[in-house]
Amino acid sequence: MPEKIKVYHLEDYKIMREGVKFLLSKDDEIEMVGGSKTADEVYSYLDKNKVDVLILDIYLDGLDVKTVDGFEVCSTVHKKYPDVKVIAHSVYDDADRVARIMNAGAVGFVSKKSGYEELVxxxxxxxxxxxYICIETSKKLKNLNEFLEGMVDTLRSENEFFSNREKEVLELLAKGYSSKDIAKELFITERTVETHRKNMVEKAKVKNTVELVAYASSRGFIKS
Amino acid sequence: MPEKIKVYHLEDYKIMREGVKFLLSKDDEIEMVGGSKTADEVYSYLDKNKVDVLILDIYLDGLDVKTVDGFEVCSTVHKKYPDVKVIAHSVYDDADRVARIMNAGAVGFVSKKSGYEELVxxxxxxxxxxxYICIETSKKLKNLNEFLEGMVDTLRSENEFFSNREKEVLELLAKGYSSKDIAKELFITERTVETHRKNMVEKAKVKNTVELVAYASSRGFIKS
DNA sequence: TAGCTTATCAGGGATTTCCCTGATTTTTGC
DNA sequence: GCAAAAATCAGGGAAATCCCTGATAAGCTA
Structure with missing residues (x-):
């Protein structure tokens, strides 16, 4: 099967992240690789991992100290990680904000009033x-369609983070399985399981399995 | 089996309704019986059907003609359908709005910054x-506890589960620290750290530290 | 005051993880 | 079809965790 579209979600409302994560994961072509509520987390994720599409909530009122501005995040991502396509996802769908966010480098705009199929x-x-601009909003802003003109195609490379087998091991680890348990479950030897653990710890640049699971969990790698 | 809790959801953002519908349906005790974006649809549903809990987005800016006020909806529901418990679900979690909505007859308040477990x-x-008032919000309003006193039965404190010391240990575990490392950091013996770990593993009913961290992380007990 | 929770400390031993060294086979991408 | 990545397997030993058995002291509360 072809590679899935790797999607990351920046949004300060946890319940929205949770919901979107599930809804988008229903689509076979999409893989939710992570989600967070601060821009810094996005940057550090993008430094290490490949992401195709970033869904960006424009207004992050932010629990964190400094107030983060969605437009700024968009243009930073656009400049620093040109391969990442930014889709603005917002409750505000007025002409001014749509124009600003598209000028800041977003390639899509979807109102939160729209359903998840629009996002997909x-x-x-x-x-x-x-x-792309969602139906709801583009109806509202039909004079603004000049903005929807051609853009340069970008390159892509980078590698996957955890392999499928590694992810299987990871999920079982998060369920409290020991290497021996996992070996039985997956019909492989304990040694192999240990190798997978070791490789993941190295890839994620963490100290041990406990931190690995914390890392993976906070980035949404672990289903539950 | 006992009857499920029938839940209706009033919320003007479709994607949020879709997400919440799925997330809550994962719980065996909950049945999502409906959802809509206007108050009128709620009323006509309540006229004909039994609903135990109504999740109410406080600000419905509403695509429909007349602007609907969440507080008004709450008090209408409370008077006309006294058996229906209203839980306010909002992005605004300031003291004023919380107080107003609770006075309008809501029995619960959950911030959208909280995850779905809080809603469940x-x-x-x-x-x-x-x-009930969610952890996030009750933390924020803790100086205003005078007004919350008597108004709420369950101010779910974070200490409900892990003690402060346990949480300190937990955070360091998630950073990949060994018991020895943590002992140095917290100026206690390795043995004590092990006891804290053991107690947490027992409390959370998990198999080991790895699962503990996965558990804690998915419930937002671990900052980062 | 008696009982509960929290936080501290400890020995001994079984089990597991971690770390180093390797390796072969299978799958996948170009 | 070749090279790279992924998946498999292995020994040995140090370190850490896990599991059982305890204990003491402080603080809260009914």
């Missing part, structure tokens, strides 16, 4: 390098 | 006839 659609369109 | 918890508490 926007992601797929963005992935092909085109721009 | 609030629903179950509400169903038993008690009042």
């Amino acid at each position: 659609h926007a992601i797929k369109v963005a992935y092909t390098g085109k721009k | 918890h609030a629903i179950k508490v509400a169903y038993t006839g008690k009042k």
